[in-house]
Amino acid sequence: MNRYVKYLLLTVVIGLLAYKSVYVKKLSKMTVATDEKFDAVTFSKKLWEERLSAKFGSTVQLATFIKAAQSNPADAFSKYTNAIGIGNYRYALLKVEGIVTDINEDDITLQVKLDDSLMAVKLATEFIYGNAIRDASGLVDVKDFPNTMDLNNISEELNKMVRKTVLPPFKAAVKKGDKILVTGAIEIHKEHIKWNELEIIPVQLQIVQ
Amino acid sequence: MKKSLSYFLLLLSCCFIQCKSKSPADKKHKIAIVVSTLNNPWFVFLANTAAEKAKALGYDAKIFDSQNNTALESDHFENIIVAGFDAILFNSTDADGSIANVLKAKAAGVPVFCMDREINSNNAATSQILSDSYSGSVAIAKYFTQQLNKKGNYVEILGIVGDNNTWARSKGFHSVVDNYPDLKMVAQQSADFDRNKAMEVMESILQAHPNIEAVFCGNDGMAMGAYQALVSSGKADKVKVFGFDGAEDVITAINENKVAATGMQFPKVMAETAAQFADEYIKGRRDFPQKIPVAVELVTFKNIQDYIAYGKK
Numbered sequence: 001m002n003r004y005v006k007y008l009l010l011t012v013v014i015g016l017l018a019y020k021s022v023y024v025k026k027l028s029k030m031t032v033a034t035d036e037k038f039d040a041v042t043f044s045k046k047l048w049e050e051r052l053s054a055k056f057g058s059t060v061q062l063a064t065f066i067k068a069a070q071s072n073p074a075d076a077f078s079k080y081t082n083a084i085g086i087g088n089y090r091y092a093l094l095k096v097e098g099i100v101t102d103i104n105e106d107d108i109t110l111q112v113k114l115d116d117s118l119m120a121v122k123l124a125t126e127f128i129y130g131n132a133i134r135d136a137s138g139l140v141d142v143k144d145f146p147n148t149m150d151l152n153n154i155s156e157e158l159n160k161m162v163r164k165t166v167l168p169p170f171k172a173a174v175k176k177g178d179k180i181l182v183t184g185a186i187e188i189h190k191e192h193i194k195w196n197e198l199e200i201i202p203v204q205l206q207i208v209q
Numbered sequence: 210m211k212k213s214l215s216y217f218l219l220l221l222s223c224c225f226i227q228c229k230s231k232s233p234a235d236k237k238h239k240i241a242i243v244v245s246t247l248n249n250p251w252f253v254f255l256a257n258t259a260a261e262k263a264k265a266l267g268y269d270a271k272i273f274d275s276q277n278n279t280a281l282e283s284d285h286f287e288n289i290i291v292a293g294f295d296a297i298l299f300n301s302t303d304a305d306g307s308i309a310n311v312l313k314a315k316a317a318g319v320p321v322f323c324m325d326r327e328i329n330s331n332n333a334a335t336s337q338i339l340s341d342s343y344s345g346s347v348a349i350a351k352y353f354t355q356q357l358n359k360k361g362n363y364v365e366i367l368g369i370v371g372d373n374n375t376w377a378r379s380k381g382f383h384s385v386v387d388n389y390p391d392l393k394m395v396a397q398q399s400a401d402f403d404r405n406k407a408m409e410v411m412e413s414i415l416q417a418h419p420n421i422e423a424v425f426c427g428n429d430g431m432a433m434g435a436y437q438a439l440v441s442s443g444k445a446d447k448v449k450v451f452g453f454d455g456a457e458d459v460i461t462a463i464n465e466n467k468v469a470a471t472g473m474q475f476p477k478v479m480a481e482t483a484a485q486f487a488d489e490y491i492k493g494r495r496d497f498p499q500k501i502p503v504a505v506e507l508v509t510f511k512n513i514q515d516y517i518a519y520g521k522k
Contacts, residue, residue, distance in 0.1 A: 087504025146331040146499040152343045
């Protein structure tokens with residue numbers, strides 16, 4: 001009898017230990033838990049509505065930036081540009097006023113007046129990708145994001161907002177000869193500056209006339 | 210008794226001499242460079258640059274080749290810890306499998322600085338200096354879509370499936386091309402970042418899908434392998450090849466209009482930053498960002514004059 005009690009107790013103890021040692025959870029629940037760590041959609045929407053739009057008033061004019069970069073590139077890049085990583089690409093948030101001279105499938109050509117000359121600048125209307133808006137904003141710090149994908153997702157969400165909310169009404173209304181005001185981001189290679197290839201990723205668009 | 214005392218004093222003196230000769234002030238610090246493979250010129254360049262920078266900073270430097278084998282990498286880490294290296298500049302074999310090795314070093318008080326290849330942990334390595342593979346592939350994909358006029362069949366050749374760079378590149382690429390429904394991926398296969406395997410994979414894909422417009426490869430080695438398969442099948446002029454790395458043969462191939470584009474990584478920047486961080490750690494700095502992206506630049510026939518292999522002119 002004692003032997004059976006002993007075996008029974010032993011079984012209960014082993015059972016309890018096994019029960020306490022092993023946890024079974026649905027893999028789908030674990031995946032959801034991982035996904036919930038960072039909500040790029042909410043973060044980017046908040047960044048756009050509360051912090052990015054607040055910067056529009058103080059954004060530098062394209063002509064001012066070009067002039068500064070031509071006279072003292074290091075100073076201009078330090079003052080007007082930003083990048084969250086290491087490398088040659090720098091990003092700037094700029095204001096541009098120009099006349100629409102061409103409407104193409106993927107972009108619009110603007111004629112922009114500089115101090116004493118005219119310059120053709122591309123406004124991207126199709127390929128809104130990359131880190132230009134995220135980095136130019138200067139509002140995202142790499143130290144706050146140990147997961148690289150979170151940083152990528154912020155870029156992707158900001159770009160989506162441009163593709164889905166900023167561009168459709170503008171593309172439907174814009175025509176040749178219109179004067180437009182753009183606040184947008186540019187990517188610029190600090191070692192190989194090519195002003196004639198400048199492309200603006202729009203953040204805010206306004207047709208003036 | 211006097212004789213014993215003399216022996217004892219002599220022995221004690223020897224101990225003091227020995228201790229003095231091994232005092233930390235006189236000891237030359239050592240940095241280990243553990244690299245996933247030396248069977249690929251890109252990683253040879255990464256490892257050699259890291260070693261040269263460590264030596265220039267006044268350290269002894271030794272390179273360990275993991276031969277794409279996590280078990281061998283684990284042996285290297287054990288030997289490095291036992292041998293008393295002061296820091297490890299690390300290019301991992303597996304984003305998950307290598308974490309245990311890094312944690313082992315951390316427990317032994319040896320800081321680890323990852324170069325190029327990411328590990329899936331935010332508290333194991335002291336810092337990770339990584340190519341921004343995702344953004345680099347976004348730039349390639351934008352050019353890819355423009356070159357194909359937003360339509361056509363294409364193939365994707367992936368790298369090692371356990372490596373984060375493989376998926377960062379693939380995800381970055383698809384974050385653009387998947388927005389264009391007329392771009393159709395007819396095959397997606399892994400060739401383990403290996404040129405010969407990529408050639409075999411491409412040969413077999415071409416038999417099943419002879420009508421393709423382009424192939425996106427996760428590295429330049431595979432791009433060259435795919436290009437060789439296209440040459441053999443007489444399709445090299447019709448199919449556009451896209452790579453990733455900025456390796457010497459692809460830079461030459463872009464210049465000759467054989468390869469359409471690549472994403473230029475900067476192994477020199479990553480290796481030198483890692484060595485610099487190790488030096489700063491040894492000298493007392495502790496506040497390192499967990500991950501630092503290093504920009505990847507799009508190289509095409511249009512801007513090839515600005516670049517040389519593994520970097521810019």
